[in-house]
Amino acid sequence: MEAKLKMIYWKGDKYWVGKLLEHPEIMTQGETIEELIENMKDAYMLMAMEDVPENHEVREFALSL
Numbered sequence: 001m002e003a004k005l006k007m008i009y010w011k012g013d014k015y016w017v018g019k020l021l022e023h024p025e026i027m028t029q030g031e032t033i034e035e036l037i038e039n040m041k042d043a044y045m046l047m048a049m050e051d052v053p054e055n056h057e058v059r060e061f062a063l064s065l
Helices: 033-048
Strands: 007-011 016-020 027-030
Touching: 007 033, 016 033, 027 033
Parallel strands: none
Antiparallel strands: 007 016, 016 027
């Protein structure tokens, strides 16, 4: 499963800083934009999978509104 997320980012004094638009509580930094993206992926997975056991399943479903 692949999630498409949008990150807003900027150059700070020393590091590139970014946060996810969909999850503004997830914020991280990196020395390069590439490192920032990798750190953001890690931060997202840590936040999203925090209470999920290693042995888990994923299922997609539709929700009609």
